[in-house]
Amino acid sequence: MSLPKCLVLLSTYNGENYIKEQLDSLIKQEGVQLHILIRDDGSKDSTTNIINRFTVQFPNIISLIKASNLGAKASFFELIKAAAEKYPNFEYYAFCDQDDVWLSGKLLRAVSTIGNLHQQLPLMYCSATQMVDKSLTNLKIWPSPPKKNLTIYNALVENIAVGCTIVLNREALQLIASSPPAQVNQIIMHDWWAYLCVSAFGKVIFDYQPLILYRQHSNNVLGGQTDSWFNKWKKRFHRYFQGQNHYIISNQAMEFYKCFHHRLDDTKRLDLHHFIQVADSGPLSRIAYAMSTPFYRQSNADQCILKLIICMGKV
Structure with a gap:
């Protein structure tokens, strides 16, 4: 039996401090047939040089798109578009940030959870994270598992999905790509949009087990979850x-x-x-x-x- 094909969608921007650790952790993913599509959002540091060294070492696994700066949200929508157009035959698609570390079984657990449902409708997996500081020292597990149903009636007014934990099946990726927002600036974030789309037409699964080290540091866009x-x-x-x-x-x-x-x-x-x-x-x-x-x-x-x-x- 062939391994499930999973495309990781990674947006980078000035991530030289942590991108090597993240890519190392992606390469070590077990139980999946992996490809990593990276869109660099106009980095001005050595991020692309580090990525290029990986592409030389793993030419069949990593692809790099060098592009102009659009911001993280628009960059991910460009990745979604590229995935739908150029990589339509993958079974699963995972969002990825540049500064985290994935445990080796992260993708396998996600695709196994979705695959066990045996449903031909849009499916989305997301999970808790092990929050860590910049040195990867454990802080706390976040977020707590949701207590209410994961439907459009929640997704319209609240996002429960941490973007770097999201894994979509092919139907979910095609759904999101089929009707892209005309005004991306009206979207709060790509992960919230994914939760909204899939909850409206498919099924969202939240996993309480964290398999990602979610790094908090001074440049982290969403940090602050360690506040009281x-x-x-x-x-x-x-x-x-x-x-x-x-x-x-x-x-x-x-x-x-x-x-x-x-x-x-x-x-x-x-x-x-x-x-x-x-x-x-x-x-x-x-x-x-x-x-x-x-x-x-x-x-x-x-x-x-x-x-x-x-x-x-x-x-």
């Missing part, structure tokens, strides 16, 4: 009242509606349309909707915040 509960919420409220998080969920929801409304069933389409429209309604209508909205976040505290920003018309 109080500091996390203090920063969240500060971002909100400074206007940084106003309308980002609604903007992404509108982009998703434009891309996929014709494929949604009647109930989901009407619920999504109502969610988008409520921001322009009066305060009493917003309060009534907040109390009865079918959309939900995983924790009670986050659900209260969702209802608050709906009431304020800032979702």
